[in-house]
Amino acid sequence: MMDMETKFAGLLRDRNLKATPKRLELLSVVANYHTAIPYSELQKELHHFDRVTLYRTINALLDSGIIHKASVSSDEVYYAMCKEYCTSECHNHKHVHFKCLECLEVSCVDVTNPIQIQIPNTIVKQVEIEVSGVCSKCI
Amino acid sequence: MMDMETKFAGLLRDRNLKATPKRLELLSVVANYHTAIPYSELQKELHHFDRVTLYRTINALLDSGIIHKASVSSDEVYYAMCKEYCTSECHNHKHVHFKCLECLEVSCVDVTNPIQIQIPNTIVKQVEIEVSGVCSKCI
DNA sequence: AGAACAAGTGCAACATTGTTGCGCATTGTT
DNA sequence: AACAATGCGCAACAATGTTGCACTTGTTCT
Numbered sequence: 230m231m232d233m234e235t236k237f238a239g240l241l242r243d244r245n246l247k248a249t250p251k252r253l254e255l256l257s258v259v260a261n262y263h264t265a266i267p268y269s270e271l272q273k274e275l276h277h278f279d280r281v282t283l284y285r286t287i288n289a290l291l292d293s294g295i296i297h298k299a300s301v302s303s304d305e306v307y308y309a310m311c312k313e314y315c316t317s318e319c320h321n322h323k324h325v326h327f328k329c330l331e332c333l334e335v336s337c338v339d340v341t342n343p344i345q346i347q348i349p350n351t352i353v354k355q356v357e358i359e360v361s362g363v364c365s366k367c368i
Numbered sequence: 369m370m371d372m373e374t375k376f377a378g379l380l381r382d383r384n385l386k387a388t389p390k391r392l393e394l395l396s397v398v399a400n401y402h403t404a405i406p407y408s409e410l411q412k413e414l415h416h417f418d419r420v421t422l423y424r425t426i427n428a429l430l431d432s433g434i435i436h437k438a439s440v441s442s443d444e445v446y447y448a449m450c451k452e453y454c455t456s457e458c459h460n461h462k463h464v465h466f467k468c469l470e471c472l473e474v475s476c477v478d479v480t481n482p483i484q485i486q487i488p489n490t491i492v493k494q495v496e497i498e499v500s501g502v503c504s505k506c507i
Numbered sequence: 508a509g510a511a512c513a514a515g516t517g518c519a520a521c522a523t524t525g526t527t528g529c530g531c532a533t534t535g536t537t
Numbered sequence: 538a539a540c541a542a543t544g545c546g547c548a549a550c551a552a553t554g555t556t557g558c559a560c561t562t563g564t565t566c567t
Binding site for chain 1: 464479497503507
């Protein structure tokens with residue numbers, strides 16, 4: 230089986246991004262974090278990154294659809310790997326973001342039956358759903 | 369019929385906030401804007417406010433549930449009046465936020481049939497839905 | 508394997524926004 | 538009218554966003 234690093238390098242090269250050590254490290258941190266990782270945690274784990282490098286690396290990965298952002302209830306920003314193949318134009322997720330109000334963990338939850346939302350006289354292109362509540366561990 | 373200013377003063381006093389000219393002016397700007405107002409527009413219309421005053425006024429009104437925030441697709445932040453009676457603990461909206469990708473307007477759209485989301489083994493407390501697409505004017 | 512080119516990174520610098528403290532001004536009340 | 542609680546402007550600092558530029562590194566081509 231292909232190891233993580235090889236897989237990440239492939240993801241990067243597919244999008245014409247160079248597979249640099251910084252990017253591979255950031256991806257490994259994001260991927261190994263059990264849930265969506267808060268920005269502050271990324272900073273902590275990657276404190277040896279220059280602030281600007283962290284900023285640009287995150288942006289590059291967001292733009293190219295390798296990671297995605299989840300900002301539930303407008304406090305801190307969280308990042309997680311994209312599961313499906315996403316591009317800069319279209320982040321296509323069949324999941325919702327769930328934030329536990331107790332432990333503050335944010336996770337991506339797959340939804341079985343796709344959520345249909347129709348708004349009269351409009352074309353709906355993208356739907357983002359952010360749910361907050363209490364997770365199984367905190368009940 | 370009660371004029372706007374009197375109505376706004378009532379909203380404020382209900383929540384033990386003083387009905388100051390600044391707050392009344394901000395509320396009138398938010399209420400008279402045809403859709404959800406972007407922060408930059410608030411700044412523009414209220415450039416005679418001190419930066420900190422704008423910040424604290426917005427926060428006070430958010431906290432007390434007189435206005436609410438809509439941040440669709442994580443770019444600029446938008447504000448709109450709360451239609452139902454909200455409190456700091458519970459913003460209770462039966463609407464979704466719709467952002468037109470063409471004209472960039474954000475509006476609150478009422479949904480007729482409430483959206484039910486269930487996640488196994490969790491307690492769902494709040495659901496926020498942000499939709500983007502093309503509005504009727506831009507089709 | 509090495510050269511050449513395109514892309515990535517660190518540093519410096521500046522802009523914007525968030526946040527707090529404090530003294531003065533204003534509102535709502537007695 | 539006067540008092541107390543709250544709101545407001547100013548100053549100051551922190552955090553983050555953003556850009557330019559010089560140096561380094563990954564990738565490709567030979």
